[in-house]
Amino acid sequence: MLLLTKKDIKRIFSMQDAVEADKQAFRIYSEGGSVVPLRVNIGAQNYEGQTLFMPGYVGELDSMGVKIVSIFPHNIEKGLPTVPSTMVLLDGTSGEVCCIMDGTYLTQLRTGAAAGAATDLLARSDAKIGALIGTGGQAITQLEAMLTVRNLTEVRVFSTNLERAQSFVARMQGEFANYGTVLRAVTTSEEAITNADIITAVTTSQQPVFNGRLVKAGAHINGVGSFMPNMQELDDYIVQRADKIFFDSQEAVLAESGDFIIPLTQGTINKDKFTGEIGKVISGILPGRETPEEITLFKTVGMAVLDVVTAYQIYQKALKQDIGQEFLFE
Structure with a gap:
């Protein structure tokens, strides 16, 4: 052993x-x-x-x-x-x-890598600006994954506590200096996501953490933090607006994540909106991103x-x- x-x-x-x-x-x-x-x-x-x-x-x-x-x-x-x-x-x-x-x-490694894998498969190859919402225990590997799969010039970091975001950025700028990416703490989630090519939300919030109307065409979004029915990081609008929605496990997401349970219960979306599991993109069964203007969304709750x-x-x-x-x- x-x-x-x-x-x-x-x-x-x-x-x-x-x-x-x-x-x-x-x-x-x-x-x-x-x-x-x-x-x-x-x-x-x-x-x-x-x-x-x-x-x-x-x-x-x-x-x-x-x-x-x-x-x-x-x-x-x-x-x-x-x-x-x-x-x-x-x-x-x-x-x-x-x-x-x-x-x-x-857990931190494979969770960061899950969003990293989806980003690698779905984000535009010319993505340059990232947004990270949340600075808790999972945030470090989420940032590392984003930097690993795309050559980003800037990542904006938002937390409800600005000092925490600033402290996180200071530590990560040193740890990930080899990527040559500028990390910047911002005061609002709106500032973080405006014109962002990749958006990763990793919080335990029970309220949406950014305005889906501000997401630009061609962006890729990772919803990582909502793993209980009462948690909802993603607003109904971006779930409705996304051109393609992928899951790690559709069964698990629809049983556990408020990001989808809440709008399904309220009737603002239906299951016809969902594209399928990311594994089927890897197998070639489902297409991933097909145009530069598509908004792609990946939701993960984790699985053994x-x-x-x-x-x-x-x-x-x-x-x-x-x-x-x-x-x-x-």
Whole structure:
């Protein structure tokens, strides 16, 4: 069994690696090549906590796994992470655990790469201006993915707290200096998205975070943050206006995300508006962007197949490069 830390993963697995792993996962999922049971949620009422078990199996890779994610809000009082996560990877040919890795960074990496994969497939090749709305724990890899798949001259960053946006930009300008992209904190979401070619929203907001009427023709939008029925980052107008709408999993999005549950319930959109899953673009079943003027929209809520495929690829690279700590129950 191999133990891999966040530091180990960062040494051997780039964002470009993660984007390619997510493309593979999307294709496998949409082709029916994975088993993704409903996640199990166990509450710890004494501590207002809950732990989620997210299993998945990918026959093409002879691999399976389960990511264990806990949400314990009072951990902050103990100086502990409020959302600790661990990934357990199993050899699909024997059922034995072959690797345990940091699930927190894995989640950040594969979630950023999901939007990165969609952006690579759907955004205009000449995209130059990006907009990032939200500066929380997922924002770093969302920014990195955007910079990885397109040669951007500027990314505007908006948060409801300007100081937080400024602090984020200062840190990221140093961390991602090699891309040569100017990062700029802005005071409104309108300023962020005006004339932007790529817009990524990654918040837990229950109200739309930008005005869809200001999105320019030809833009690509990633909706990442809304993963519960009461959350809605995207306004009804942009959902109605988008020329093509793609999902990581249409079933999961329509069960979990208020971005689509709310307008469907209110009758402002219907399912005929949806194009399909991004995996079918990768397989060549569905076309992606067909004209420079199309507005494309990608919505992700995450799924276990992304964790399994990405963890498998990380594990394979770790074996080849002799990274990590070996452990035996002996």
